[in-house]
Amino acid sequence: MPAQQFDVLGIGNAIVDVIARTEDDFLIKHGMQKGTMALIDEARAEAIYDSMGPSTQISGGSAANTIAGVASFGARAAFVGKVKADWLGRAFTHDIRAASVAFTTPPATDGPQTARCYVLVTPDGERTMNTYLGAAQNLTPDDIDERLIAAAEIVYLEGYLWDPPQAKEAFRKAAAIAHAADRLVALTLSDAFCVDRYRDEFLNLMRTGAVDLIFANERELHSLYQTPDFDAAIKALRDDVKLGAVTRSEKGCIVVSRKSNEVVEAAPIEKLVDATGAGDLFAAGFLFGLAREADHWTAARLGALAAAEVIQHLGARPETSLKDLAQDNVLPI
Amino acid sequence: MPAQQFDVLGIGNAIVDVIARTEDDFLIKHGMQKGTMALIDEARAEAIYDSMGPSTQISGGSAANTIAGVASFGARAAFVGKVKADWLGRAFTHDIRAASVAFTTPPATDGPQTARCYVLVTPDGERTMNTYLGAAQNLTPDDIDERLIAAAEIVYLEGYLWDPPQAKEAFRKAAAIAHAADRLVALTLSDAFCVDRYRDEFLNLMRTGAVDLIFANERELHSLYQTPDFDAAIKALRDDVKLGAVTRSEKGCIVVSRKSNEVVEAAPIEKLVDATGAGDLFAAGFLFGLAREADHWTAARLGALAAAEVIQHLGARPETSLKDLAQDNVLPI
Secondary structure (H helix, E strand, O other): OOOOOEEEEEEOOOEEEEEEEOOHHHHHHOOOOOOOEEEOOHHHHHHHHHHOOOOEEEEOOHHHHHHHHHHHOOOOEEEEOOOEOOHHHHHHHHHHHHOOEEEOOOOEOOOOOOEEEEEEEOOOOOEEEEEEOHHHHHOOHHHOOHHHHHOEEEEEEEHHHHOOOOHHHHHHHHHHHHHHOOOEEEEEOOOHHHHHHHHHHHHHHHHOOOOOEEEEEHHHHHHHHOOOOHHHHHHHHHHHOOEEEEEOHHHOEEEEEOOOEEEEOOOOOOOOOOOOOHHHHHHHHHHHHHHOOOOHHHHHHHHHHHHHHHOOOOOOOOOOOHHHHHHHOOOOO | OOOOOEEEEEEOOOEEEEEEEOOHHHHHHOOOOOOOEEEOOHHHHHHHHHHOOOOEEEEOOHHHHHHHHHHHOOOOEEEEOOOEOOHHHHHHHHHHHHOOEEEOOOOEOOOOOOEEEEEEEOOOOOEEEEEEOHHHHHOOHHHOOHHHHHOEEEEEEEHHHHOOOOHHHHHHHHHHHHHHOOOEEEEEOOOHHHHHHHHHHHHHHHHOOOOOEEEEEHHHHHHHHOOOOHHHHHHHHHHHOOEEEEEOHHHOEEEEEOOOEEEEOOOOOOOOOOOOOHHHHHHHHHHHHHHOOOOHHHHHHHHHHHHHHHOOOOOOOOOOOHHHHHHHOOOOO
């Protein structure tokens, strides 16, 4: 087994967010379902961009946000994902490296442009996402470096990886390498519609032990088990996976393991500005806690802190040091 | 004289801001003078970008920010400036049009990339700017459409236009067209170092009556008259131009005319987040007030309100409706 070089390595779609504030009627007019992620083609991307308001561009991508969060806690973090060698690809690369994340996946030199997500933030702080996958579709098993994967304590994968055609093979390859090196494999279910697209595959990953830890929010959990009964879904989750962390927005989260269910409160906020990244940053804190061998309660508290930070500003990456934030809140890390 | 079609038309460098938070020692290490704008070449742009932290990209450009502010007050606004037909040029164009500003200057199809400004924001909220002019250098008198200029009640020009080689000719052409159509011509002095580069030209524009209204902050005014004596500088300004608006950060502003000096307070803020755009948005409110025939006090109050909005978030364009803000503050517009 190679020496442990990273606390957490994430694999996901490398995306730049194009964020605009909007009113609810814009979503209705454009047939968007509030709070979800829709995949769009380039023509729809252009149409949405043309009609949306003045925007801000900030690096995003679900797993990439999580990994930037892990690094902000002071851990050793790495990311694998595909950009193109264009302006946005350069921005994505700059931003994740500037966040102290190791990022060495070679950019595509031809094919579609770097992926972008048009994020519409409504006055209630909820975000509605429209993703043009672009170059992220070119992530293949060849981009999975065995030495790199095996050198990470935890490998973190996003469910969204099942959308690009070859990325799921990259996902499977990475999970197998990690387990061969006796590492932990974590998966976020990403989005309720994503679960709906790949329900059987995700359940199969869980039940075969290809993943050890699941992150889900309530809607994703309900979608996974196709039940409106929360307790039944939690019970099913406990049977299917070693460890689950289910987030419930302002109601906090539940950490589900074979031994127990642990309920942890959300961290207080002053004002919800932009919910983008809440789940991503919860995962960051939780993974960081696990990597540092914290108990589940502490890991979940770290997740709650990070989520609270990111929803109080525009964009899905932390703007303040999560390490300092954790220390100010007397969480041992 | 053509029919009045716009309240305010601005001409300036079309720039996208690349903004990162930083500590003061970054500025020292890179030889930057805090609170000022430095012109940089592409190699230095790359070097600064490589070493700065994770960043946010938001459309900027001094006069463009002002014009976006004018439009946010509900006025009819237009902008003239040069981008390239590349990713950032598309973003600049999208953002200013999405702010309801008429923007029809054709983009350059070759030559350098769209201009960008690397903005470093220190913990005190102060901003230090590094501008790569890129495609903005290709603004020429051919981009000045006589009908468009003559159709605006006020033509607003930025001192920064004296940096690109041919833009000052575009500036002179626009000012002459405006005066031939009996319009008001306004100039912002932009930056103390910019004043230092073009002091004689700026004084000449004022003394020959090529400009009617001057915007300056304290540092620019001291630089213009090369005196540390504020009162002496104010007196000199009154002799040189019909109307002057001098901003003094939290101390408010002074409106200087042949008739009187009027002191107007700054608007209260909760927290200074990013000073970028304070002067630009003051100008937006003041110009809007003048276009709507408000008195100088009211125009300055509108400027103070707009400046207070923009310094409480990242980026130099308003995030809330300035029209609503003015109405909430019972300012007649």
